[in-house]
Amino acid sequence: MSDSLRDRTIEYLRGLQDRICQGMQALDPNSTFHTDHWERPGGGGGRTRVMGGGDVFEKGGVNFSEVHGEMSPEFAKQLPGVGTRFFAAGVSLVLHPKNPHIPTVHANFRFLQKGEASWFGGGADLTPYYPNLEDVVHFHRTWKSVCDRHQKVANHAHFKAECDQYFYLPHREEARGIGGIFFDYLKDNPEEVFAFVQDAGNQFVPSYAPIVTRCQQAPFTEAQRDFQTYRRGRYVEFNLIYDRGTIFGLKTNGRTESILMSLPPLVRFVYNYQPTPGSEEEKLTSWWLKPRDWAAEKLLGE
Numbered sequence: 001m002s003d004s005l006r007d008r009t010i011e012y013l014r015g016l017q018d019r020i021c022q023g024m025q026a027l028d029p030n031s032t033f034h035t036d037h038w039e040r041p042g043g044g045g046g047r048t049r050v051m052g053g054g055d056v057f058e059k060g061g062v063n064f065s066e067v068h069g070e071m072s073p074e075f076a077k078q079l080p081g082v083g084t085r086f087f088a089a090g091v092s093l094v095l096h097p098k099n100p101h102i103p104t105v106h107a108n109f110r111f112l113q114k115g116e117a118s119w120f121g122g123g124a125d126l127t128p129y130y131p132n133l134e135d136v137v138h139f140h141r142t143w144k145s146v147c148d149r150h151q152k153v154a155n156h157a158h159f160k161a162e163c164d165q166y167f168y169l170p171h172r173e174e175a176r177g178i179g180g181i182f183f184d185y186l187k188d189n190p191e192e193v194f195a196f197v198q199d200a201g202n203q204f205v206p207s208y209a210p211i212v213t214r215c216q217q218a219p220f221t222e223a224q225r226d227f228q229t230y231r232r233g234r235y236v237e238f239n240l241i242y243d244r245g246t247i248f249g250l251k252t253n254g255r256t257e258s259i260l261m262s263l264p265p266l267v268r269f270v271y272n273y274q275p276t277p278g279s280e281e282e283k284l285t286s287w288w289l290k291p292r293d294w295a296a297e298k299l300l301g302e
Contacts, residue, residue, distance in 0.1 A: 006111065010066055010111075013201075017063075020204060023205035023209060024057065024095065027216075028054040029054070032053050042070070043067060046067070048255070048258040055098075057098065058096050060093070060094070061094055061262065062093040064090070065088070065258065072084070090110030091107075092106075092109075092262070093108070099215060100228035101132070102211065102216060103211065104128075104129075105124070105125075107124035109197055109201045119186055119187040121185065122182075123181045124143065125176070126180055130224065133299065138207070138211065139178075140160070140178075143203070146199050146200050149199060150196035159182060159183050160180070160181055164291040166182045172234065178294065239260075
């Protein structure tokens with residue numbers, strides 16, 4: 001991959017962080033972003049922005065990183081390419097709303113090089129607590145439209161299936177959320193892939209902002225809030241055990257505070273929790289978290 005494409009990717013990702021932060025600030029104007037500029041021992045650094053103190057998001061983080069150096073020989077064997085020298089740039093974000101009717105959302109867009117090998121990866125997924133069909137369909141249709149505009153390099157059905165498979169907790173036999181798209185190791189036709197990644201990054205705010213707007217005034221009970229903090233435990237389990245970004249960051253001596261910014265501020269672990277049969281809480285795991293073709297679901301009036 002040419003140095004020009006790498007430089008253009010870095011420039012795009014820096015700007016993407018700015019635009020996403022602006023979009024989230026517009027949704028929660030009373031919140032404040034705290035910005036950390038940091039350097040990585042061994043090479044590179046980044047810019048971490050964490051928001052809170054507002055009315056909508058209990059905690060949100062949008063991170064840009066551009067790092068390089070040497071990885072351990074053991075970890076290097078798990079990635080394409082020869083040698084241990086690497087370069088990685090990306091934007092990753094997680095938003096944890098206060099209102100349990102607003103889903104948690106995650107997205108990541110990244111570029112990596114190891115030796116002569118280089119590739120793009122990323123995606124976006126939604127983790128609701130009290131799902132709404134309109135929201136779920138909107139999210140999935142947004143990402144299907146992106147993929148459909150770049151069919152040479154982006155297969156929506158495949159990327160959706162990859163997302164359902166990736167954001168899954170085997171020890172729970174349970175999905176983390178209702179999915180989205182996930183892609184990795186995209187290396188053929190790099191200019192076309194870069195165009196797709198840009199389109200996908202630019203669609204993050206439109207994929208999520210309407211959901212926040214629809215749900216932010218929805219009333220909720222203390223019991224629903226308790227359920228939200230309990231379900232956040234699944235998020236913690238996935239991010240600490242399975243998440244590739246977390247593992248890559250820790251294995252390459254990344255900045256721990258930025259790597260773990262995705263964790264929610266409040267979470268509960270309840271021993272042997274059992275939802276009431278027939279309740280909305282029970283329906284989350286028995287129906288909503290089962291993979292289906294959400295983009296094809298019919299909404300009222302269609």
